[in-house]
Amino acid sequence: MEKKIRILSILYQLLVGNQVSVAKLAEKYQVSTKSINRDISIIRNFLAENRDIVGDMTLEYNKTNNSYAFTKKELLQPEQILLIIKILSGSRAVECKELTELMENLFVYSSGEEQGVLKEITQNEIEHYHSITMTEGNIAKKIWKLEESIRGHQIIKIIYKRLDKSIVERELYPISVVFSEHYFYLLACRADMRDSSVIYYRIDRIKDMNITNETFHMSFQEQMKYAKANLYSQKMFMGERITLRLLYTGPSLQAILDLFPDCRIKSETNRGVEILTEVEYSKGTIMTLLSQGEWIQVLGPQKVLEDMKNEIEKIQKMYME
8 A cells, every 4th residue: 555545544544533553553554663653743744734724633642552543622522413413303404315414424523433322323313304394405505605695795686485485586685594493594684675674584495596796885783783683583573673571470481581582580479570572573473472372471562462362362263163
């Protein structure tokens, strides 16, 4: 075997998280241990001279078994990989084939022994995985392309399939990409409308997009306003910003504080906990409030109270008929 092929082979074994024993490598490649040590020195020198490419990646020597490995901080811990996989599979936001590829790519960042354990643990995830129905595929590529346009402040043109199946063309100022309840969304403003509010576009419904050479400018205040847009929305419905007054009587106050990130406690009484939260009031807000059943009572504003009553009456009528 040529020396350069041998060095690349050793480097690959290190990159996938394996420990390499000098003695075993010498036996495998039928060379002296001195030759293997020289190979290791070449790899070390490459790492030291190319920090701009490899970062802080270094080799660690284990005197006990005369072996080398990349320092553990350069790998993902197996529990970190498992956590990422659980989040990905729980989101159901990628197709099964893509999830399998993501898992295999993540496994590379663990040691050889840990890869076997992770594959065994996550096998059940794949067997019982059901992704959402995608309207248009290649979600990862779309997100990457959108993030490029966001970083470059470039106007984009998209062809979009709306909920009613109609096709529209839009020229947009892209602001951010967010994930919410199984779907990835593009937050953007209409370029053809003055002072456009933030609009949510499901990325899997974008049939085609073109990043133009035209750029747009936003003030710092506008950037902060738009950056917080997803903080106040429920289920990615758009609406007017209002402050809700709610009375919570359920068993887990923390769950409500997590449900409304801007939520703050106003007072606590024998009846329950009164909370205030800013939201972009919409159909999504009603859906979120109803999901808590009798544990949440709307105290104000009056319009929301009336809308809740009307929605509950409709539901009651539907089940009484």
